[in-house]
Amino acid sequence: MLTRHHVVLGLLCSFMIGSAIAEYDPVLAVLVIMGCGIGLILPDIHMKRPRTSMLRTAAWGIVQAGKWCCIPLMCMLYRRLLKTACEPGDKRLTHSVPGIVCYFVILSGIVCVLSLLLENYLTAPMVMAVPGGLLMGLLLHLAEDLCTRKGIAPCYPFNEMKIVGSIRPCDIFDNRIFRFHIYHGMVLFCFLVFLYAVHWPVSGLIGISFLGIGICIASMVCLSEVRIELPDNKAHESGDVTAA
Numbered sequence: 001m002l003t004r005h006h007v008v009l010g011l012l013c014s015f016m017i018g019s020a021i022a023e024y025d026p027v028l029a030v031l032v033i034m035g036c037g038i039g040l041i042l043p044d045i046h047m048k049r050p051r052t053s054m055l056r057t058a059a060w061g062i063v064q065a066g067k068w069c070c071i072p073l074m075c076m077l078y079r080r081l082l083k084t085a086c087e088p089g090d091k092r093l094t095h096s097v098p099g100i101v102c103y104f105v106i107l108s109g110i111v112c113v114l115s116l117l118l119e120n121y122l123t124a125p126m127v128m129a130v131p132g133g134l135l136m137g138l139l140l141h142l143a144e145d146l147c148t149r150k151g152i153a154p155c156y157p158f159n160e161m162k163i164v165g166s167i168r169p170c171d172i173f174d175n176r177i178f179r180f181h182i183y184h185g186m187v188l189f190c191f192l193v194f195l196y197a198v199h200w201p202v203s204g205l206i207g208i209s210f211l212g213i214g215i216c217i218a219s220m221v222c223l224s225e226v227r228i229e230l231p232d233n234k235a236h237e238s239g240d241v242t243a244a
Contacts, residue, residue, distance in 0.1 A: 012188050019209070020208070035134040069110065096152065147221065165224030
């Protein structure tokens with residue numbers, strides 16, 4: 001999906017958790033939402049530097065910072081320890097579960113080191129809030145991209161299987177992404193009504209917020225005709241076995 005779609009859809013989801021946490025600690029809620037916003041754009045390492053929009057330029061800068069911190073370490077890990085070749089510019093590196101895990105571990109380590117320098121000003125929940133939001137943003141990015149024609153390669157570089165949908169983000173005649181915005185907004189609205197109608201503990205509200213996010217993701221998957229796409233050689237092999 002386009003960067004603006006990732007950000008809007010992902011933040012609508014993060015506002016559910018943020019609203020639940022805000023009942024306990026507003027600063028913590030802001031940190032979670034901020035971390036999620038960063039995580040939503042980090043995987044797009046193929047993003048080109050925009051020439052006009054300042055917001056898109058800022059997003060590009062965040063992506064480049066993450067790419068500079070994480071991609072060299074990821075490629076070294078894959079090549080030396082796992083004996084698996086990879087190209088630093090291949091977007092599949094960050095549109096996969098192993099890539100997301102590597103990004104999360106590396107960036108969380110950086111956050112922890114920075115928190116040691118500010119330990120007199122930060123509490124333990126604050127230190128955990130940004131990495132937690134970051135992980136949520138990274139996972140939401142994958143969930144949104146698997147609905148598109150390019151899809152994601154969840155096991156890359158160990159397996160080239162892809163999960164793809166039927167959405168072309170630049171197709172102006174396809175209104176499904178617009179509908180996703182509406183659905184996400186409706187779920188967020190319903191959650192906020194529920195939030196102010198009941199007085200549940202924070203843990204219960206967070207659980208309900210995750211249920212709302214699950215509903216949003218399920219609606220995207222159902223409307224996107226998501227399917228598994230095997231590499232050509234494996235597809236042929238499975239076809240041969242079926243024919244036999």
